[in-house]
Amino acid sequence: MLVAAAVCPCPPLLVPEVASGAAAELDDLRAACDAALGAVLAAGPELLVVVGPGTDHQWWDQGAVGSFQPFGVDLRVRLGxxxxxxxxxxxxxSLAVGAWLLERSGWAGPVRGLTVPDHLEQRLCAENGRQLADAAERVGLLVLGEGSARRSLKAPGYLDERAEGFDAGVAxxxxxxxxxxxxxxxxDELAFALxxxxxxxxxxxxxxxxxxxxASLSYRAAPYGVGYLVADWTPA
Structure with a gap:
């Protein structure tokens, strides 16, 4: 059963070593992510599952290794x-950033990872979610991903006038x-386009x-033309 969830973005720039001189620009975002994940851990999950975007629909075992070397930093992380x-x-x-957030949180319990591609239809996403909720008596989720990457002229995908409204709906x-x-x-088609x-x-x-x-939304901004949202879902 799902007992709590944290929703966070996963840009590699969230890691200070990757952001380098611009690290301070995302201090508020890091603090919000830490607080959301802390709320999940406070709910006492037996299993934590990190879910993020990826090119493949794939499960990842505890102890899997990630690296920020592709972003110019010799920093390795492990998923639990x-x-x-x-x-x-x-x-x-995405899961490397999730592993980094977990290391910051001090989580030492069981953990698994799941990546889902942007073309995975809603029905299969929901089926995956139900499987996760049944994976243990008390399941916590760290759910990673961004809103539209088309929020400004300098955004990765350039400006799309629909982007701000889409992100507002997600918020x-x-x-x-x-x-x-x-x-x-x-x-899903609009999300893909944005x-x-x-x-x-x-x-x-x-x-x-x-x-x-x-549900509680604690952060909403688009500092680099990409929608970043942080929320937590905890016991009522």
């Missing part, structure tokens, strides 16, 4: 404890009294939710 710390890095960027959903139906109803990497992970979360959780 165990595994071979010298193994070849395999985690996709309302993440903060709603009954958020799951709103997330499940997100338009380069919103969080759509599939958010719909996995919607599938895992069974009610009885209180």
């Amino acid at each position: 404890s165990g595994g071979d710390p010298a193994a070849e890095p395999s985690l996709p960027p 309302r959903a993440l903060a709603a009294d009954d958020p799951a139906p709103r997330l499940a109803a997100l338009d 380069m919103a990497s969080g759509r599939a992970p958010w719909q996995v979360l919607a599938g895992a939710a069974t009610g009885g959780l209180r």
Whole structure:
């Protein structure tokens, strides 16, 4: 059963070593992510699952290694404890950021990872979510992904006038009294056009939710033309 969830973006710039001289620009975002994940851990999950966007629909075992070397930083992370710390890095960027957030949180319990591609339809996302919720008596989720990457002229995908409204709708959903139906109803084609990497992970979360959780949105901004949203769902 899902007992709590944190929703965070996963830009590699969240890691100070990657952001380098610009690290301070995302201090508020890091603090919001830390607080949201802390709220999940306070709910006492037995298993934590990190869900993020990726090119493949794939499960990742505890101890899998990630690296920020592709972003110019010789920094390795592991998805929880165990595994071979010298193994070849395999985690996709989203789960590497998730592993980094978990290391900051001090989580030492069981953890798994799941990546979902941006073309995964809502029905399959929901099915994945239900499987996650049944994986243990008390399941916590760290759900990673961004809103539209087309929020400004300098955004990765250039400006799209629909982007701000789409992100506003996601923000309302993440903060709603009954958020799951709103997330499940997100338009996957529009999300794809707006380069919103969080759509599939958010719909996995919607599938895992069974009610009885209180939603709180703590961060909403688009500092680099990309929508960043942070929320937590904790016991009501």
